[in-house]
Amino acid sequence: MIHATPLTGYLLVAAVLFAIGLAGALTRRNAILVLIGIELMLNAANLNLVAFWRYGPHPEALTGMMFAVFSIAVAAAEAAVGLGLVIAIYRHASTADLDEINRMKG
Amino acid sequence: MNAIFWILAAITVAGGLAAVTLKNTVHCALALTAAFAGLALMFLELDAQFAGFAQILVYIGAVAILVVFAILLTRGAEQTEGVFSRTWLIGLAIAAAVFAVLAWAVLHSAAALPDAVGLPGPAPAVTVAEIGNALMGRYVLPLEIVALLLTAAMIGAVLVALHEKGEPPR
Numbered sequence: 001m002i003h004a005t006p007l008t009g010y011l012l013v014a015a016v017l018f019a020i021g022l023a024g025a026l027t028r029r030n031a032i033l034v035l036i037g038i039e040l041m042l043n044a045a046n047l048n049l050v051a052f053w054r055y056g057p058h059p060e061a062l063t064g065m066m067f068a069v070f071s072i073a074v075a076a077a078e079a080a081v082g083l084g085l086v087i088a089i090y091r092h093a094s095t096a097d098l099d100e101i102n103r104m105k106g
Numbered sequence: 107m108n109a110i111f112w113i114l115a116a117i118t119v120a121g122g123l124a125a126v127t128l129k130n131t132v133h134c135a136l137a138l139t140a141a142f143a144g145l146a147l148m149f150l151e152l153d154a155q156f157a158g159f160a161q162i163l164v165y166i167g168a169v170a171i172l173v174v175f176a177i178l179l180t181r182g183a184e185q186t187e188g189v190f191s192r193t194w195l196i197g198l199a200i201a202a203a204v205f206a207v208l209a210w211a212v213l214h215s216a217a218a219l220p221d222a223v224g225l226p227g228p229a230p231a232v233t234v235a236e237i238g239n240a241l242m243g244r245y246v247l248p249l250e251i252v253a254l255l256l257t258a259a260m261i262g263a264v265l266v267a268l269h270e271k272g273e274p275p276r
Contacts, residue, residue, distance in 0.1 A: 006111070010148070011212040013115045017122050017141075019205030024126025026197025027190050032131060032176050036138050039169065040122050043145050046157075054152040059230040062240050068149075068157045070245075072164050073252045077259035079169045083176040084263035090180040091269070099191055 010051035018044035031086045031096045035079065042075045110151060118144030129189055131177045139170045153230060156237050 021040030028034055046068045053064025090096045121141030128134045142165040149158035191197065241249050 008212060009111060009115070010152070012209060013118060013148075015205060015208035015212060016119050017145075018208065019201045020119070020122040020126055022204055023198055023201035026200060027194040028126065029189055029191050030131060032173060032180065033126065033134060033189075035176075036125055036134060036173065039138070039165075040125065040141065043142065043165070046161075047145060047148060050149050050152050050154045050157055054154065059153075060232075062232065062237065065154045065157050065232070066237075066240065066245055068154070069160055070248055070252055072157070072160050073256065076164050076168060077256050079172055080263040081259050081266070083172050084267040086176055087179050087267045096180045 007051055007055040010047060010055075014044040014047040014051070017041075017047070029097050029099050031089065031098055031101075032083070034098065035082045035086065038082070039075065039079060042071065042078075046071050046075075111148075114144050114148045114151060117141075118148065132174070135170060135173045135177060138173065139166055142166050142170065153232075156232070156234060 018041050021037040021042075021044060024037030024040065025034045026037075028037065049064045049068040049071065053059055053062075053068070056064065086096060089101060093101055095101065118141050121137050121139075121144055124137035125134050125141055128137060142161065146158045146161040146166070149155075149161055
């Protein structure tokens, strides 16, 4: 039985965005594009949190929105460290192509 | 579901799709910014003003700029061959399977969701003062942990991206 509610719409958009991010993270060669895919997945999760908060029984409790705000802060830290790692790998291997970075030994 | 939702959903999904499929990495970063903007507007439409403006400040203001800087710093890494990995078919299959499972779960669990769904109540009047009180009261421990995490991440990112020892700066 399928009900088309506004919440379903938001959850479907989040699912589409998550799948796009996952596809990007799994198929792109450039390490930065992989990070972009991961950011899209994190954002899809945030959209789920905010949508459940808005359409849940107690929107005045702020819980879901707080979770999303903290998640945004953690994602910012992740982006900074991830891009720093990409730059370090580029400096070491002179490439950001993940198909060529296949050794763990420097 | 109104027209605004569909417009925002189209912007967000199109931006995300362009961000992972375009050939030029700078164009990818711009498309990513469009997707972030669409998501921020969706947060605003969901009456989560604080989260929406935090999204604009953090993602459009900081993360997108950081991505552009990283692209410029790794400029020599321009690919000559295709932009997709050799195993792209497997990755695409995994992503499609994950989406199928997620969509199936969303569409079939709607009946089990609370009764409020479909008839959203009046917009919760959340003021910034309330959010500040909550951050300093109930959520003070997570706030401190996030502050520590951000400090550690900033120092860590700088250390990781520093020049290696004995190597001339490039």
